Amino acid sequence: MSLAQLAVKVECSNNASPQTDERSWPRSSTTSVSPQPPSTAAQSIAPLTQGGGQTSSDDVDVAHQWVSRIKRKYKSCITGEAVVAARAARFAPMPDLDPRLQAALRARGITQLYSHQAEAWAALRDGADIVVATPTASGKTLCFNGPVLDAALKSGAKAMYLFPTKALAQDQVAELLELNRAEDLGVRAYTFDGDTPSDARQAVRTKGDVVVTNPDMLHQAILPHHTKWAQFFSALRFIVIDEVHTYRGVFGSHVANVLRRLHRVCAFYGVRPQIICCSATIGNPREHATELVGRPMRAILNSGAPSGEQHLLFWNPPPINPDLGIRASARSQVSKLARLAVKAGLKSILFAQSRLMVEVLTKYLKDIFDRDPRKPARVRAYRGGYLPDERRLTEKLMRAGAIDAIVSTSALELGVDIGALDVSLLCGYPGSVAATRQRLGRAGRRQQTAVGVLVAGSDALDQFVVRNPQYFLEQSPEHARIDKEQLLILLDHIRCASFELPFSENDTFGERDVREFLDYLVDEGVLHRNGSRWHWIDDSYPANAVSLRSVADGNFVVVDRTGGKQTILAEVDFSSAALTLYEGAIYMIQSIPWQVEKLDWTGRKAYVTRTHVDYYTDAIDYTRLKPLSQFESAKSRCGEAQLGEVHVVRRVAGYKKIRYYSHENIGYGPVNLPDQELQTTALWWRVEPGALDEAFPMRFEALDGFLGASYALHTVATLLSMCEPRDLGKAVGSGDSEWSATVSGKGRGELRNAAGEPVDLQAMAEFSPAVYLYDNYPGGIGQSRPLYERRQELLSGALNLVRNCRCSAGCPACVGPILQSDEQRQPKASALKVLGLLVA
Amino acid sequence: MHGIADQPNPSSATLAHRLGLLRGRDVRPASPDSDIAQRIARLKLLATEARPSTPRGDGRLPGETIAPGLVLIERKLGALQALKLRLDLPETLLPDWHEHNPVPRERLLFFDTETSGLNGGAGLKVFMLGVLRWRDGWTLKQYILSDPDGEGALVEAWLAEVSDQPVLVSYNGKRFDIPALATLERLHGESSGAAEFAHWDLLYPVRRRFRKVWPNCRLQTAERLLLNKHRVDDMPGSEAPRAWRDFLRFGHTHALLEIARHNRSDLESLIALLRQIGTHGPWTLP
């Protein structure tokens, strides 16, 4: 049972949902820290995921002393704090296992199970499909490795493990092999990914007892070639899907359909494997896994693993220029904290948002701690892009306790085993409550205090979180959402499924009747219908044309042609290409700025070169939305909120150049691109014209207010839906698509009509603007409805964001950047007024 | 003759409509409702390949329908013709690479498939299987799927053909035809074991011997440079997927029968090539 106590500045109520109470941070109950676990075994009952990191002295809780000191010394930077009390272990006896497995576990020090592991095993014995959602390092892997190995030994059962990344897959295989070696179990575990050499693939297919792979390989290599895997599928009894919280949004919607294909292929071979999902902390683990897998899942949420006390600090860097909202950088604060932690003898992990930032932080710390090249390094970096061997070495050194500070990107957020750590420092808000908890959870020992510090950066989301810590703490973690019925995604996978096995009249895809889709594919010429069966007759390999990370085909590639060579740097979804890849745009890849020199719209290519300018660019887009149908609506104070299907026409007319730090608008460039059309779902608010005229004597003020409100609502909506900012669009326009508004290159709100001509605000007979938030993918991806349902939260979040911002007239952290020369305008006050009108 | 796909399928019209709307993203005309028919047409235009300009044929395949969806065209090659094509193999063969006993001519099974594509995978259809064996003279059997549902019968026919565990002779059969047939077998819950049979894949000796000399080692290159055989009006194998699709969708038989002729020509070349290799070898198989 997680018994959490909230201290000092933040008052929190226990409002977590029953599903998630286990892992919510703040609980307003108290209990004493439990003593040593009642284990009689001499060896510790270490879960497999937890290596033997060096602990500090048992007598003195160094981390506890450290956090107290920090709190005293830097009081003004700390905007909030939470404490999660220590938690004792709960054990359960080892069930009846194959004796060889029992011996192997014993050799690794495991003689009993944590209660959640035992619960998982029992559920699997009942034949249930399960989702295990317990904290980092609670021994989740044993929940599936135990039953899988037991079945492999007893009956030759096979298992497929799906991990979102290669590093995790390799970890898992290493762990299985280690367990295997302990007692020479003879169970064969292999990874199967893009790096598996073709001459080894045959052995993986025919000899593997456990095949560890990822959704992309399953989609592109395994399912389309399932006949080569016939032997494997025929004996498949378990499918393990780890880190299911990462399967959300577009990617998750694809993966859910890949799993529908997997179920279909399994049924063809006459098997119905049990599914074991594991998830980090999200608000809806059972619901999400059920939706993803397409079967009812039993949820295991109560961890029996012990943990020490955890402190969480919210840290806002001190202001440098309060009027403009400029603060010291997050990087400077994180370096300082890391330096103090290392000096105190604590092991730290630093999370940075980009690879570049990892390098900068690493260099800074190395300059202090690794000056003598003859001594082994105390500071190391870890990120994607490093060679696997190098990463393995770092992991090994971490587990051995040989490193004092490790600097990482999100690569280490997931369950890679790096041993126990004392301090977790987050350089910037990772974008979601779940990811924040995951990263903070990287620090944690079974007996000692662990400290997590979230250091805010300067952008709107970071500032919102750090200024409203209670908002973060009160919030149950985000709900992972997918939309597996998304029309284009669904069609893609029905295409792939038809290639894999012909559909018959009575077949469904998941629960879905797909005859309409099959007939569509007949018209397209890729299927042939004979009476009751649809056969694939095309010469293509459809999985090659489907990327699990985008909705529509026609992704743009970003090509570097510095120095005459052409290198592909990134892929950009069609939906966001016009907003990010116009000629002149500064396009950031891993915090490194590139400039778009040429955009080949039809060829779907953007040519970029490395640049060193001191500004970023922001598209000026006029986006008109026309509601096509309305699903829901509700009265608000002076208007109404609505949810519906919309037709979006977006024209990027130009872009602003905005200087870093000062956010000064330093120039303007024109853009000439075709209009993009998009049909999707949206939620929007309108205000009665009368009420609006009453609230605002000047229309331009009302317009400023709407534009500022849309900016703040977009920020908070991104936070609520656990999505990337580009996944959601925002717009201000008339309800009938007559005109749309944007902040122009001159920093003022401007209106344009459908023909792109300026509209005179004062001359309009009736001024009835609406503010829209829409799913930025054709067909939508299921974000708008939950946002509509949580619209009060959304509005009060936006009100808090703007109201609590310390800027005077408006800034990038609240209503968007404003011109320094233009401070007689009050977009901040206007936005507050508009948000007030929208509240129910 | 008018194809079935000329008319949009009525039940999928609404779906096509919705997809059209979703995809109409950078299409200039703005109104979502006005030009549905146009959009569907545009979708169709993208999806449907240009019609073949070759003759369409009379819609009927020669030969015998031996099971629903499966047609067999069988013919014996006249002795004179066989001589002309240099198909005069000795009664027993003992090539260098075959370490066992001499192989009687009757045990050889020359085979070649035509498929719906080249990418492999479970969706690849083998729509034509040509088998050439010595049965008091060369006997050619060509199995053609007149409907994809005939696939089960095709698998059965293949199993029957190889039930005596013949020595297989092919050109690139080890990497392409046998895996494609194995996929079909699995899909129909069968297993011929053909992957384990003695298999003389003539691509390997040819490649070993001529890789550095010839521009490529395709069968037709070997024909030209080794056998001095020049095909006339041959429809290239790359046209095979389209020929079969046009047959299924529009009932065009002409191209499909051209592919059958191509298939037969490939098989004849296999015999001649084996004879040549036997005479001028040893080139060794891998």
Ligand SMILES: [Zn+2]
């Ligand atoms: Zn502000």
